[in-house]
Amino acid sequence: METTRGTSITAATGATEQAWPRLGLRVVVLAGLLAGLITVFLLSLMLGSVRIPLAEVLRILLGGQPERATWATIVLNFRLPRALTATLAGAALAVSGLQMQTLFRNPLADPFVLGISSGASLGVALVVLSVGIAASAPLLAVAGLLSNISLVLAACLGSAAVLLLVLLLARHVQSSVSLLILGIMIGYLTGAIVSLLLYFSIVERIQAYLMWTFGSFGGVTWSQMHVLAPTILIGLGLAFTLSKSLNALLLGEAYAHSMGLPVRVARFWIIVSASMLAGAVTAFCGPIAFLGIAVPHFCRNLFATSDHRVLMPAVMVMGAICAISADLIAQMPGRDTVLPLNAVMALIGAPVVLWIILRRARLYR
Amino acid sequence: MDEPVLTTHNLSIGYGSPQRTHYDRAGPRLIATALNVCLRAGELVCLLGPNGVGKSTLMRTLAGMQPALAGEVRLAGTPISALRPHDLARRLSVVLTERVEVGQLSAYALVALGRHPYTDWLGRLTPDDETVVRRAIEAVGAVALAHRPVHELSDGERQRIMIARALAQDPVVLLLDEPTAFLDLPRRVELMHLLRHLARSSRQALLLSTHDLDLALRCADVLWLMTPDGTLLAGAPEDLVLNGAFAAAFRGEGVTFDVASGTFRLNAPTHGPVQLRGTGLPMQWTARALERAGFALATGPEPTQMRVTVLSDGDGPRWQSQIAGATYMHTSVYELITWLRGIVDGA
Numbered sequence: 001m002e003t004t005r006g007t008s009i010t011a012a013t014g015a016t017e018q019a020w021p022r023l024g025l026r027v028v029v030l031a032g033l034l035a036g037l038i039t040v041f042l043l044s045l046m047l048g049s050v051r052i053p054l055a056e057v058l059r060i061l062l063g064g065q066p067e068r069a070t071w072a073t074i075v076l077n078f079r080l081p082r083a084l085t086a087t088l089a090g091a092a093l094a095v096s097g098l099q100m101q102t103l104f105r106n107p108l109a110d111p112f113v114l115g116i117s118s119g120a121s122l123g124v125a126l127v128v129l130s131v132g133i134a135a136s137a138p139l140l141a142v143a144g145l146l147s148n149i150s151l152v153l154a155a156c157l158g159s160a161a162v163l164l165l166v167l168l169l170a171r172h173v174q175s176s177v178s179l180l181i182l183g184i185m186i187g188y189l190t191g192a193i194v195s196l197l198l199y200f201s202i203v204e205r206i207q208a209y210l211m212w213t214f215g216s217f218g219g220v221t222w223s224q225m226h227v228l229a230p231t232i233l234i235g236l237g238l239a240f241t242l243s244k245s246l247n248a249l250l251l252g253e254a255y256a257h258s259m260g261l262p263v264r265v266a267r268f269w270i271i272v273s274a275s276m277l278a279g280a281v282t283a284f285c286g287p288i289a290f291l292g293i294a295v296p297h298f299c300r301n302l303f304a305t306s307d308h309r310v311l312m313p314a315v316m317v318m319g320a321i322c323a324i325s326a327d328l329i330a331q332m333p334g335r336d337t338v339l340p341l342n343a344v345m346a347l348i349g350a351p352v353v354l355w356i357i358l359r360r361a362r363l364y365r
Numbered sequence: 366m367d368e369p370v371l372t373t374h375n376l377s378i379g380y381g382s383p384q385r386t387h388y389d390r391a392g393p394r395l396i397a398t399a400l401n402v403c404l405r406a407g408e409l410v411c412l413l414g415p416n417g418v419g420k421s422t423l424m425r426t427l428a429g430m431q432p433a434l435a436g437e438v439r440l441a442g443t444p445i446s447a448l449r450p451h452d453l454a455r456r457l458s459v460v461l462t463e464r465v466e467v468g469q470l471s472a473y474a475l476v477a478l479g480r481h482p483y484t485d486w487l488g489r490l491t492p493d494d495e496t497v498v499r500r501a502i503e504a505v506g507a508v509a510l511a512h513r514p515v516h517e518l519s520d521g522e523r524q525r526i527m528i529a530r531a532l533a534q535d536p537v538v539l540l541l542d543e544p545t546a547f548l549d550l551p552r553r554v555e556l557m558h559l560l561r562h563l564a565r566s567s568r569q570a571l572l573l574s575t576h577d578l579d580l581a582l583r584c585a586d587v588l589w590l591m592t593p594d595g596t597l598l599a600g601a602p603e604d605l606v607l608n609g610a611f612a613a614a615f616r617g618e619g620v621t622f623d624v625a626s627g628t629f630r631l632n633a634p635t636h637g638p639v640q641l642r643g644t645g646l647p648m649q650w651t652a653r654a655l656e657r658a659g660f661a662l663a664t665g666p667e668p669t670q671m672r673v674t675v676l677s678d679g680d681g682p683r684w685q686s687q688i689a690g691a692t693y694m695h696t697s698v699y700e701l702i703t704w705l706r707g708i709v710d711g712a
Contacts, residue, residue: 019508019511020495020499020511021471021511021512023473023474023490241486243487244486244487244488247478247481247488248478248481250465250467250468250470250478251465251467251475252465254430255461255465258430258454258457258461259458259478259481259482260449260453260454260481261450261481262450300468300469304514305469305470305471306467306468306469306470307470309487309488
């Protein structure tokens with residue numbers, strides 16, 4: 001990343017040049033964020049229904065033999081994939097939210113404005129609720145619903161279908177506002193179909209569907225990780241290369257165009273990467289709201305900039321931290337109960353965001 | 366004289382595609398046709414015209430933001446439609462009317478966005494880019510604003526920064542769509558002088574659309590007058606005033622252009638004539654007040670029914686009015702005007 005390459009000018013032209021601002025990444029703050037990420041990541045490996053000491057966790061991670069053999073199983077087969085999923089999902093949703101907020105120039109936009117999660121919900125609802133297909137549905141509700149591959153498949157297909165529809169329409173739609181309305185309408189449509197399915201379904205299946213909507217990072221197995229991780233890493237990489245385009249779009253599409261940005265092409269790739277990220281997460285973890293809308297705001301305030309070259313890495317790390325922390329709290333360390341992830345996230349996150357906004361309102365008005 | 370940097374060749378502007386499509390059953394809507402004008406380096410050109418005449422459409426077409434319906438726009442001989450987007454952006458930049466909310470960006474960072482067509486895939490600034498950005502900020506006299514967040518700037522400051530951003534694109538042609546729209550009068554004058562200075566010093570061609578007729582008349586090297594019937598007249602402001610084109614373009618909007626003073630009058634005089642006598646500034650300002658109140662001033666020496674004399678003896682000006690033989694004294698212009706109005710309305 002860029003820090004300053006203008007130091008030679010400063011030296012050559014004297015002290016007055018010192019007055020110019022520096023652009024680019026605040027390395028110290030990002031290093032602090034990374035340290036925070038490592039901390040919560042290790043904590044999430046240590047804490048849970050059983051507490052495992054840090055030294056043992058590190059030994060297990062380095063391939064050594066822990067004090068108790070079960071600990072290795074717990075860390076490697078349950079907590080590590082869970083923590084990795086949270087890291088990836090947090091980063092993905094935050095980046096996706098950032099892209100949507102800039103593309104639509106709307107602080108309320110989130111990864112799901114284009115109907116991605118509605119598509120996934122419809123896919124899952126069709127599998128879980130529809131009477132004909134889901135002969136195994138009551139079984140699902142009992143035996144770890146989210147680990148079931150058919151749900152993931154259904155969610156993937158659902159979000160991919162909506163994504164394709166949006167991309168097709170995006171080629172014909174002139175303004176991003178129309179696109180936004182389109183996404184919302186798709187959301188209503190799928191929501192209506194889900195409601196109908198719910199209405200004609202039986203209680204167990206409704207409950208199974210509801211469980212999915214609560215969201216969880218716990219359902220991803222190592223074999224599923226082989227799909228989830230590459231998808232998200234590719235999406236993140238793509239998003240990163242779009243930083244420059246997103247910066248140009250800060251000024252609106254007209255200015256972006258006047259600065260030589262092929263707006264429609266850029267918009268296409270922004271939607272592709274944002275949808276890939278949001279779609280993959282929704283498919284494997286359920287519709288996780290809130291992160292995508294809150295983390296970009298949080299980072300803009302923390303770094304006092306809208307520059308995507310700074311925000312892109314910042315929201316990735318911050319999103320991961322938030323996701324792991326929320327998951328930690330949801331698991332209520334030391335107890336056997338697990339709270340619904342979405343509820344925990346909003347319960348803690350919403351007051352934080354409110355506080356930020358009120359503080360900002362005081363500062364600027 | 367310099368070679369023109371931007372030329373239009375039988376340009377037609379308007380909306381809709383030249384062919385009928387299923388999106389656009391009505392076919393194209395032409396706003397103006399057969400436009401042949403040019404912009405030269407170092408000149409400030411003001412585009413004037415009544416509201417809704419298509420100034421913005423012309424600006425957008427010249428900027429390549431909307432396609433020409435016929436003919437073409439050329440930059441240094443090359444049609445802009447043949448230029449790749451970033452090549453066009455290196456030659457032509459814009460300041461738009463819309464007020465942009467950029468979130469949290471410093472003025473410096475916003476100006477640096479103007480380097481977009483020059484930077485690498487990540488948008489990193491080289492030392493050369495930074496030099497151009499700094500020079501652009503200095504050119505608009507906004508060095509002190511560089512650190513400030515854009516959302517804290519006043520309208521005038523913000524407009525300077527937006528102009529600096531356009532300058533950072535290092536263009537040959539700079540198009541500004543109503544840059545003075547949100548500014549108060551002193552800021553407008555300041556901005557126009559800044560733009561004129563920029564055109565001269567940077568040898569760029571500047572075109573700005575404005576509603577500020579008075580300011581445009583005083584500052585522009587060339588005026589483009591757009592009329593409701595879709596013609597575009599170009600020439601020095603004085604030429605357009607002398608040949609009557611200026612007055613013709615704005616006729617019928619409730620204002621009359623007074624060729625003698627070079628200003629617009631709100632409406633034609635309805636009362637009078639009044640014979641005004643006096644000297645110096647008090648006389649001039651009294652004349653203005655009478656015109657504003659709708660009184661025509663008598664031009665000849667022969668006595669008229671209404672006469673006003675400005676007396677400048679002793680402490681300050683006083684006003685004497687004579688109407689139908691009766692004489693009254695007034696201590697302020699306001700009193701005089703109120704009195705005369707009362708007489709005229711009462712009669």
